[in-house]
């Protein structure tokens with residue numbers, strides 16, 4: 001495995017357009033060796049386009065990528081980077097072990113095939129034909145193929161799409177166990193839960209740019225936010241103009257409801273500056289926040305500004 005002290009990935013000023021679609025807009029990303037980084041974002045955010053540029057599968061219109069100090073192609077030729085994509089790359093008529101043996105033959109030096117099969121959790125089905133493997137088993141096989149060159153950097157593009165809950169959990173346990181040995185992992189996902197459970201760091205991408213970059217806990221807090229409720233005399237509604245910035249505010253029947261990423265500031269303002277009473281603070285529903293951050297609908301502009309301000 002590579003132990004270089006240079007960054008595993010250094011991407012600077014990446015831009016990529018497809019006709020009128022500006023898919024990636026000035027993206028900068030540095031990943032240190034040993035980090036497990038989730039690339040999280042809604043459909044069309046630019047995750048796959050960025051990963052393709054990191055892997056050298058497509059050239060940026062502007063900007064540059066280096067992997068362990070080499071060009072993407074140079075790093076691939078040295079066996080320093082490997083990828084697990086969503087589909088493709090498997091021959092149906094050969095066995096699991098034969099698939100990995102074929103892949104190993106492409107490299108000057110490779111890990112022992114059975115060791116790699118065991119690491120991916122598929123040694124017991126080594127003699128099974130690929131066409132008889134379930135979707136989850138086929139993804140583990142792609143994982144095993146990626147491990148054969150013992151790459152310092154592993155890139156996974158939405159590798160668990162279509163897997164059931166148990167399959168996803170098993171797959172990520174295998175990846176995480178492997179990452180603990182020092183491998184750098186970058187994975188693209190739509191799922192906040194996956195990023196939360198398996199990444200040291202989450203890079204949130206929206207419309208081709210990074211809008212937040214932090215630990216899972218930081219992103220989760222931002223995404224979750226808080227709801228503050230308080231009783232407030234109608235005569236004091238004008239005082240709400242001085243409230244710190246919030247995501248939304250409603251007033252109905254003498255009761256105020258505020259959604260905010262900084263509930264402390266809101267409560268402090270209400271208690272110090274108004275006659276608010278019966279104050280309650282509750283965590284927002286994580287799933288609701290997750291949909292707002294990563295769902296198909298456009299994320300409200302105010303939320304993305306909050307994220308940029310707080311984390312990037």
Ligand SMILES: Nc1ncnc2c1ncn2[C@@H]1O[C@H](COP(=O)(O)OP(=O)(O)OP(=O)(O)O)[C@@H](O)[C@H]1O
Nearest residue numbers: 018021023041042043044045046047048049050190
């Ligand atoms: N080869 C292509 N030709 C034209 N447009 C493309 C091409 N590849 C990507 N795009 C467009 O670029 C934008 C970013 O796409 P990309 O696949 O990188 O997003 P993504 O974040 O990986 O999305 P998803 O989560 O849906 O896979 C989208 O608007 C997409 O339609």
